[in-house]
Amino acid sequence: MSEHAKQSLPHRRTRHDHSTEIAEDYVEAVAEITTEGSSCRVVDLAKYFGVSHVTVNRTVGRLQNEGLVKTEPYKPIKLTPKGKRLADKCRERHEIVYQFLLAIGVDPQTAAIDAEGIEHHVSPKTLDCFVRYSSKL
Amino acid sequence: MSEHAKQSLPHRRTRHDHSTEIAEDYVEAVAEITTEGSSCRVVDLAKYFGVSHVTVNRTVGRLQNEGLVKTEPYKPIKLTPKGKRLADKCRERHEIVYQFLLAIGVDPQTAAIDAEGIEHHVSPKTLDCFVRYSSKL
DNA sequence: TTCAAAGTGTAGCGCAGGCTACATTTGGCT
DNA sequence: AGCCAAATGTAGCCTGCGCTACACTTTGAA
Numbered sequence: 163m164s165e166h167a168k169q170s171l172p173h174r175r176t177r178h179d180h181s182t183e184i185a186e187d188y189v190e191a192v193a194e195i196t197t198e199g200s201s202c203r204v205v206d207l208a209k210y211f212g213v214s215h216v217t218v219n220r221t222v223g224r225l226q227n228e229g230l231v232k233t234e235p236y237k238p239i240k241l242t243p244k245g246k247r248l249a250d251k252c253r254e255r256h257e258i259v260y261q262f263l264l265a266i267g268v269d270p271q272t273a274a275i276d277a278e279g280i281e282h283h284v285s286p287k288t289l290d291c292f293v294r295y296s297s298k299l
Numbered sequence: 300m301s302e303h304a305k306q307s308l309p310h311r312r313t314r315h316d317h318s319t320e321i322a323e324d325y326v327e328a329v330a331e332i333t334t335e336g337s338s339c340r341v342v343d344l345a346k347y348f349g350v351s352h353v354t355v356n357r358t359v360g361r362l363q364n365e366g367l368v369k370t371e372p373y374k375p376i377k378l379t380p381k382g383k384r385l386a387d388k389c390r391e392r393h394e395i396v397y398q399f400l401l402a403i404g405v406d407p408q409t410a411a412i413d414a415e416g417i418e419h420h421v422s423p424k425t426l427d428c429f430v431r432y433s434s435k436l
Numbered sequence: 437t438t439c440a441a442a443g444t445g446t447a448g449c450g451c452a453g454g455c456t457a458c459a460t461t462t463g464g465c466t
Numbered sequence: 467a468g469c470c471a472a473a474t475g476t477a478g479c480c481t482g483c484g485c486t487a488c489a490c491t492t493t494g495a496a
Contacts, residue, residue, distance in 0.1 A: 173324065173348045173415060180317060180483090181452060187310065205473060211310045217454060219475070224452080236461060236474060263425060266432055272424045278310060279420025287409045288400060295403055317453090318482065342443060354484055356445070361482080373444060373491060 183282040186252045187211070188221060189230055192241055193249035201238030255289060256281045262292040320419040323389045324348070325358060326367055329378055330386035338375035392426060393418045399429040 191210050195202040204222070208215040222239055225231045230245035241249060259281045263273035284292070328347050332339040341359070345352040359376055362368045367382035378386060396418045400410035421429070 179416070184453080203473075204475090213453085214455060215474070216456085216476085221453075263428075266428045268425050268428050272422055276420060276422050276425045279316070280417050283413060283416025283420070285409055285413050288405050288413045291400075291403045291405050321483080340443075341445095350483085351485060352444070353446085353486085358483075 179282065184221065185225055185228065185230060186248065186282060188225055189241060189245045189249040190252045190256065192231060192239055193246070193253065196238075196240070202240070203238055207239070252281070255284065258289055258292050258296070259284060262296050265296045316419060321358060322362055322365065322367060323385065323419060324415075325362055326378060326382045326386040327389045327393065329368060329376055330383070330390065333375075333377070339377070340375055344376070389418070392421065395426055395429050395433070396421060399433050402433045 188207070191207055192202045195206050195210065204215050204218050207218045207222070211218070222231060222233060225245070226233060229242055230248060231239050232242050233239045256277060260273055260277040263277055263280075264270065268276065325344070328344055329339045332343050332347065341352050341355050344355045344359070348355070359368060359370060362382070363370060366379055367385060368376050369379050370376045393414060397410055397414040400414055400417075401407065405413065
Protein backbone atom coordinates (compact mmCIF):
# COMPACT_ATOMS: atom_id res chain seq x y z
CA MET A 163 0.00 0.00 0.00
CA SER A 164 2.62 2.51 0.98
CA GLU A 165 4.43 0.82 -1.87
CA HIS A 166 2.27 2.88 -4.18
CA ALA A 167 3.33 6.21 -2.82
CA LYS A 168 6.92 5.12 -3.09
CA GLN A 169 6.45 3.93 -6.66
CA SER A 170 4.36 6.73 -8.09
CA LEU A 171 7.10 9.32 -7.95
CA PRO A 172 9.47 7.65 -10.41
CA HIS A 173 6.66 6.85 -12.79
CA ARG A 174 5.17 10.29 -12.77
CA ARG A 175 8.52 11.73 -13.66
CA THR A 176 9.17 9.34 -16.50
CA ARG A 177 5.83 10.01 -18.03
CA HIS A 178 5.94 13.77 -18.17
CA ASP A 179 9.39 14.09 -19.65
CA HIS A 180 8.45 12.88 -23.08
CA SER A 181 7.86 16.23 -24.76
CA THR A 182 11.03 17.52 -23.15
CA GLU A 183 13.00 14.72 -24.76
CA ILE A 184 11.93 15.86 -28.17
CA ALA A 185 12.93 19.42 -27.42
CA GLU A 186 16.34 18.14 -26.39
CA ASP A 187 16.68 16.01 -29.49
CA TYR A 188 15.78 18.95 -31.69
CA VAL A 189 18.17 21.47 -30.22
CA GLU A 190 20.88 18.85 -30.30
CA ALA A 191 20.15 18.19 -33.96
CA VAL A 192 20.01 21.87 -34.86
CA ALA A 193 23.36 22.40 -33.19
CA GLU A 194 24.92 19.48 -34.98
CA ILE A 195 23.54 20.30 -38.40
CA THR A 196 24.33 23.98 -38.13
CA THR A 197 27.95 23.53 -37.19
CA GLU A 198 28.36 20.92 -39.86
CA GLY A 199 28.83 23.58 -42.51
CA SER A 200 25.85 25.62 -43.56
CA SER A 201 22.48 26.27 -41.98
CA CYS A 202 19.77 24.05 -40.56
CA ARG A 203 16.61 23.80 -42.64
CA VAL A 204 13.30 22.09 -42.03
CA VAL A 205 14.16 19.43 -44.55
CA ASP A 206 17.42 18.66 -42.76
CA LEU A 207 15.62 17.94 -39.52
CA ALA A 208 13.01 15.89 -41.35
CA LYS A 209 15.73 13.69 -42.80
CA TYR A 210 17.60 13.60 -39.52
CA PHE A 211 14.65 12.29 -37.55
CA GLY A 212 13.00 10.37 -40.32
CA VAL A 213 9.70 12.24 -40.03
CA SER A 214 7.74 14.46 -42.39
CA HIS A 215 8.57 18.12 -42.80
CA VAL A 216 5.14 18.92 -41.38
CA THR A 217 5.96 17.36 -38.08
CA VAL A 218 9.23 19.23 -37.98
CA ASN A 219 7.48 22.46 -38.75
CA ARG A 220 5.01 22.18 -35.93
CA THR A 221 7.62 21.06 -33.44
CA VAL A 222 9.93 23.90 -34.39
CA GLY A 223 7.00 26.23 -33.83
CA ARG A 224 6.56 24.86 -30.34
CA LEU A 225 10.25 25.21 -29.60
CA GLN A 226 10.12 28.79 -30.79
CA ASN A 227 7.28 29.47 -28.36
CA GLU A 228 9.46 28.00 -25.65
CA GLY A 229 12.30 30.30 -26.64
CA LEU A 230 14.70 27.58 -27.72
CA VAL A 231 14.94 28.35 -31.43
CA LYS A 232 14.34 31.26 -33.75
CA THR A 233 12.95 31.10 -37.28
CA GLU A 234 11.22 33.14 -39.91
CA PRO A 235 9.16 31.73 -42.78
CA TYR A 236 11.37 30.09 -45.39
CA LYS A 237 14.46 30.88 -43.34
CA PRO A 238 16.94 28.61 -41.58
CA ILE A 239 16.42 27.52 -37.99
CA LYS A 240 18.77 28.96 -35.42
CA LEU A 241 19.24 28.32 -31.75
CA THR A 242 18.61 31.05 -29.21
CA PRO A 243 21.17 31.43 -26.45
CA LYS A 244 18.85 29.40 -24.24
CA GLY A 245 18.61 26.75 -26.93
CA LYS A 246 22.35 26.73 -27.40
CA ARG A 247 22.89 26.20 -23.72
CA LEU A 248 20.46 23.30 -23.68
CA ALA A 249 22.08 21.82 -26.77
CA ASP A 250 25.52 22.00 -25.22
CA LYS A 251 24.30 20.35 -22.06
CA CYS A 252 22.60 17.59 -24.03
CA ARG A 253 25.57 17.03 -26.27
CA GLU A 254 27.83 16.66 -23.30
CA ARG A 255 25.47 14.29 -21.56
CA HIS A 256 25.00 12.33 -24.75
CA GLU A 257 28.73 11.95 -25.15
CA ILE A 258 29.15 10.79 -21.58
CA VAL A 259 26.48 8.14 -21.99
CA TYR A 260 27.92 7.00 -25.28
CA GLN A 261 31.46 6.76 -23.98
CA PHE A 262 30.22 4.98 -20.90
CA LEU A 263 28.46 2.34 -22.96
CA LEU A 264 31.63 1.81 -24.96
CA ALA A 265 33.58 1.56 -21.74
CA ILE A 266 31.45 -1.29 -20.42
CA GLY A 267 31.90 -3.16 -23.68
CA VAL A 268 28.90 -2.28 -25.84
CA ASP A 269 29.68 -2.21 -29.55
CA PRO A 270 29.69 1.25 -31.16
CA GLN A 271 26.54 0.83 -33.23
CA THR A 272 24.45 -0.48 -30.37
CA ALA A 273 25.91 2.14 -28.09
CA ALA A 274 24.86 4.86 -30.51
CA ILE A 275 21.29 3.61 -30.60
CA ASP A 276 20.95 3.00 -26.88
CA ALA A 277 22.58 6.29 -25.96
CA GLU A 278 19.83 8.07 -27.88
CA GLY A 279 17.19 6.44 -25.77
CA ILE A 280 18.97 6.47 -22.46
CA GLU A 281 20.42 9.96 -22.34
CA HIS A 282 17.18 11.69 -21.47
CA HIS A 283 16.64 9.55 -18.41
CA VAL A 284 20.00 9.83 -16.75
CA SER A 285 20.03 12.04 -13.69
CA PRO A 286 23.05 14.17 -12.82
CA LYS A 287 23.99 11.79 -10.03
CA THR A 288 23.99 8.79 -12.32
CA LEU A 289 25.84 10.79 -14.93
CA ASP A 290 28.56 11.42 -12.37
CA CYS A 291 28.89 7.71 -11.84
CA PHE A 292 29.16 7.21 -15.58
CA VAL A 293 31.96 9.76 -15.82
CA ARG A 294 33.78 8.27 -12.89
CA TYR A 295 33.60 4.81 -14.37
CA SER A 296 34.62 5.82 -17.88
CA SER A 297 37.67 7.69 -16.65
CA LYS A 298 38.68 4.81 -14.43
CA LEU A 299 39.78 2.83 -17.44
CA MET B 300 25.17 14.24 -45.64
CA SER B 301 25.44 10.49 -45.32
CA GLU B 302 25.58 11.43 -41.67
CA HIS B 303 21.83 11.79 -41.82
CA ALA B 304 21.18 8.26 -42.92
CA LYS B 305 23.43 7.05 -40.19
CA GLN B 306 21.69 9.19 -37.59
CA SER B 307 18.07 8.71 -38.56
CA LEU B 308 17.94 5.07 -37.57
CA PRO B 309 18.60 5.55 -33.87
CA HIS B 310 16.23 8.46 -33.69
CA ARG B 311 13.40 6.81 -35.52
CA ARG B 312 13.61 3.91 -33.15
CA THR B 313 13.59 6.05 -30.04
CA ARG B 314 10.60 7.95 -31.18
CA HIS B 315 8.29 5.10 -31.97
CA ASP B 316 8.87 3.16 -28.80
CA HIS B 317 7.02 5.57 -26.58
CA SER B 318 3.63 3.90 -26.56
CA THR B 319 5.34 0.56 -26.08
CA GLU B 320 6.98 1.87 -22.93
CA ILE B 321 3.62 2.53 -21.38
CA ALA B 322 2.42 -0.94 -22.26
CA GLU B 323 5.49 -2.34 -20.56
CA ASP B 324 4.98 -0.18 -17.50
CA TYR B 325 1.37 -1.28 -17.24
CA VAL B 326 1.92 -5.01 -17.49
CA GLU B 327 4.78 -4.69 -15.03
CA ALA B 328 2.50 -2.83 -12.64
CA VAL B 329 -0.37 -5.27 -13.05
CA ALA B 330 1.98 -8.14 -12.33
CA GLU B 331 3.38 -6.47 -9.26
CA ILE B 332 0.04 -5.39 -7.83
CA THR B 333 -1.63 -8.71 -8.53
CA THR B 334 1.00 -10.82 -6.86
CA GLU B 335 1.07 -8.50 -3.90
CA GLY B 336 -1.99 -10.16 -2.42
CA SER B 337 -5.34 -9.54 -4.05
CA SER B 338 -6.36 -8.32 -7.49
CA CYS B 339 -5.41 -5.35 -9.62
CA ARG B 340 -8.11 -2.71 -9.99
CA VAL B 341 -8.28 0.46 -12.03
CA VAL B 342 -7.86 2.54 -8.94
CA ASP B 343 -4.69 0.67 -8.02
CA LEU B 344 -3.05 1.50 -11.32
CA ALA B 345 -4.21 5.11 -11.05
CA LYS B 346 -2.49 5.44 -7.70
CA TYR B 347 0.54 3.53 -8.89
CA PHE B 348 1.16 5.83 -11.84
CA GLY B 349 -0.22 8.98 -10.30
CA VAL B 350 -2.76 9.54 -13.07
CA SER B 351 -6.54 9.69 -13.16
CA HIS B 352 -8.62 6.53 -13.35
CA VAL B 353 -9.86 7.68 -16.74
CA THR B 354 -6.40 7.54 -18.22
CA VAL B 355 -5.91 4.10 -16.77
CA ASN B 356 -9.20 2.95 -18.16
CA ARG B 357 -8.43 3.98 -21.70
CA THR B 358 -4.92 2.61 -21.61
CA VAL B 359 -6.13 -0.71 -20.23
CA GLY B 360 -8.61 -0.78 -23.09
CA ARG B 361 -5.80 -0.34 -25.56
CA LEU B 362 -3.76 -3.07 -23.91
CA GLN B 363 -6.75 -5.36 -24.08
CA ASN B 364 -6.98 -4.75 -27.81
CA GLU B 365 -3.34 -5.65 -28.05
CA GLY B 366 -4.01 -8.86 -26.16
CA LEU B 367 -1.88 -8.05 -23.14
CA VAL B 368 -4.57 -7.84 -20.48
CA LYS B 369 -8.09 -9.07 -19.95
CA THR B 370 -10.90 -7.23 -18.17
CA GLU B 371 -14.65 -7.05 -17.85
CA PRO B 372 -16.59 -4.03 -16.63
CA TYR B 373 -16.22 -3.51 -12.90
CA LYS B 374 -13.90 -6.48 -12.71
CA PRO B 375 -10.20 -6.75 -11.86
CA ILE B 376 -7.51 -6.51 -14.53
CA LYS B 377 -5.62 -9.68 -15.32
CA LEU B 378 -2.69 -10.40 -17.57
CA THR B 379 -3.05 -12.68 -20.55
CA PRO B 380 -0.28 -15.25 -21.07
CA LYS B 381 1.24 -12.84 -23.59
CA GLY B 382 1.01 -10.03 -21.05
CA LYS B 383 2.52 -12.21 -18.36
CA ARG B 384 5.45 -13.05 -20.58
CA LEU B 385 6.05 -9.40 -21.35
CA ALA B 386 5.77 -8.52 -17.68
CA ASP B 387 8.30 -11.14 -16.72
CA LYS B 388 10.73 -9.95 -19.34
CA CYS B 389 10.32 -6.35 -18.21
CA ARG B 390 10.66 -7.19 -14.57
CA GLU B 391 13.87 -9.05 -15.23
CA ARG B 392 15.26 -6.26 -17.36
CA HIS B 393 14.22 -3.70 -14.79
CA GLU B 394 15.98 -5.58 -12.05
CA ILE B 395 19.15 -5.86 -14.12
CA VAL B 396 19.21 -2.16 -14.80
CA TYR B 397 18.51 -1.33 -11.18
CA GLN B 398 21.19 -3.63 -9.86
CA PHE B 399 23.63 -2.34 -12.41
CA LEU B 400 23.08 1.25 -11.34
CA LEU B 401 23.66 0.24 -7.74
CA ALA B 402 26.80 -1.59 -8.82
CA ILE B 403 28.33 1.51 -10.37
CA GLY B 404 27.63 3.49 -7.23
CA VAL B 405 24.28 5.19 -7.75
CA ASP B 406 22.27 5.61 -4.57
CA PRO B 407 19.16 3.43 -4.28
CA GLN B 408 16.59 6.18 -4.63
CA THR B 409 18.18 7.71 -7.71
CA ALA B 410 18.74 4.25 -9.14
CA ALA B 411 15.04 3.47 -8.73
CA ILE B 412 14.04 6.62 -10.58
CA ASP B 413 16.59 6.34 -13.37
CA ALA B 414 15.94 2.64 -13.86
CA GLU B 415 12.33 3.46 -14.65
CA GLY B 416 13.38 5.76 -17.44
CA ILE B 417 16.30 3.81 -18.74
CA GLU B 418 14.97 0.26 -18.83
CA HIS B 419 12.89 0.71 -21.96
CA HIS B 420 15.86 1.85 -23.97
CA VAL B 421 18.35 -0.82 -23.15
CA SER B 422 18.95 -3.30 -25.95
CA PRO B 423 19.66 -6.96 -25.23
CA LYS B 424 23.32 -6.46 -26.05
CA THR B 425 23.70 -3.63 -23.61
CA LEU B 426 21.74 -5.57 -21.05
CA ASP B 427 24.29 -8.36 -21.37
CA CYS B 428 27.04 -5.91 -20.59
CA PHE B 429 25.11 -4.74 -17.54
CA VAL B 430 24.77 -8.30 -16.28
CA ARG B 431 28.41 -9.03 -16.88
CA TYR B 432 29.49 -5.94 -15.02
CA SER B 433 27.15 -6.42 -12.06
CA SER B 434 28.26 -9.99 -11.54
CA LYS B 435 31.90 -9.01 -11.77
CA LEU B 436 31.72 -7.45 -8.32
C1' DT C 437 -32.86 -2.91 3.56
C1' DT C 438 -31.32 1.19 2.29
C1' DC C 439 -28.21 4.50 1.12
C1' DA C 440 -23.85 6.86 0.87
C1' DA C 441 -19.12 6.26 -0.49
C1' DA C 442 -15.95 4.20 -3.32
C1' DG C 443 -15.01 2.35 -7.66
C1' DT C 444 -15.81 2.32 -12.53
C1' DG C 445 -17.52 3.90 -17.01
C1' DT C 446 -18.42 7.66 -20.50
C1' DA C 447 -18.46 12.26 -22.72
C1' DG C 448 -15.77 15.63 -24.19
C1' DC C 449 -11.85 18.74 -23.93
C1' DG C 450 -6.56 19.93 -24.50
C1' DC C 451 -1.88 18.98 -26.03
C1' DA C 452 1.71 16.69 -28.73
C1' DG C 453 3.41 13.95 -32.38
C1' DG C 454 2.48 11.40 -36.68
C1' DC C 455 0.58 11.62 -41.45
C1' DT C 456 -1.29 13.00 -46.57
C1' DA C 457 -2.80 16.35 -49.65
C1' DC C 458 -2.54 20.66 -51.38
C1' DA C 459 -0.89 25.71 -51.72
C1' DT C 460 2.82 28.78 -51.75
C1' DT C 461 7.56 30.52 -51.94
C1' DT C 462 12.55 30.00 -53.23
C1' DG C 463 16.13 29.19 -56.04
C1' DG C 464 18.61 27.53 -59.72
C1' DC C 465 18.97 26.57 -64.62
C1' DT C 466 17.92 27.31 -69.33
C1' DA D 467 12.79 36.38 -67.83
C1' DG D 468 10.65 32.19 -67.22
C1' DC D 469 9.91 27.86 -65.43
C1' DC D 470 10.33 23.66 -62.81
C1' DA D 471 11.81 21.33 -58.77
C1' DA D 472 12.70 21.61 -54.14
C1' DA D 473 11.61 23.59 -49.85
C1' DT D 474 8.26 25.43 -46.89
C1' DG D 475 3.71 26.46 -45.16
C1' DT D 476 -1.27 25.17 -44.20
C1' DA D 477 -5.53 22.34 -43.64
C1' DG D 478 -7.26 18.59 -41.68
C1' DC D 479 -7.12 13.96 -40.05
C1' DC D 480 -5.52 10.05 -36.65
C1' DT D 481 -3.55 8.18 -32.32
C1' DG D 482 -2.06 8.46 -27.59
C1' DC D 483 -1.92 10.43 -23.04
C1' DG D 484 -3.59 13.79 -19.71
C1' DC D 485 -7.66 15.97 -17.48
C1' DT D 486 -12.66 17.37 -15.35
C1' DA D 487 -17.34 16.54 -15.01
C1' DC D 488 -20.91 13.61 -14.74
C1' DA D 489 -23.40 8.93 -14.72
C1' DC D 490 -23.71 4.45 -13.19
C1' DT D 491 -22.35 0.02 -10.29
C1' DT D 492 -20.71 -2.21 -6.18
C1' DT D 493 -20.29 -2.63 -1.66
C1' DG D 494 -20.33 -2.16 3.05
C1' DA D 495 -22.20 -0.12 7.10
C1' DA D 496 -26.05 1.88 9.55
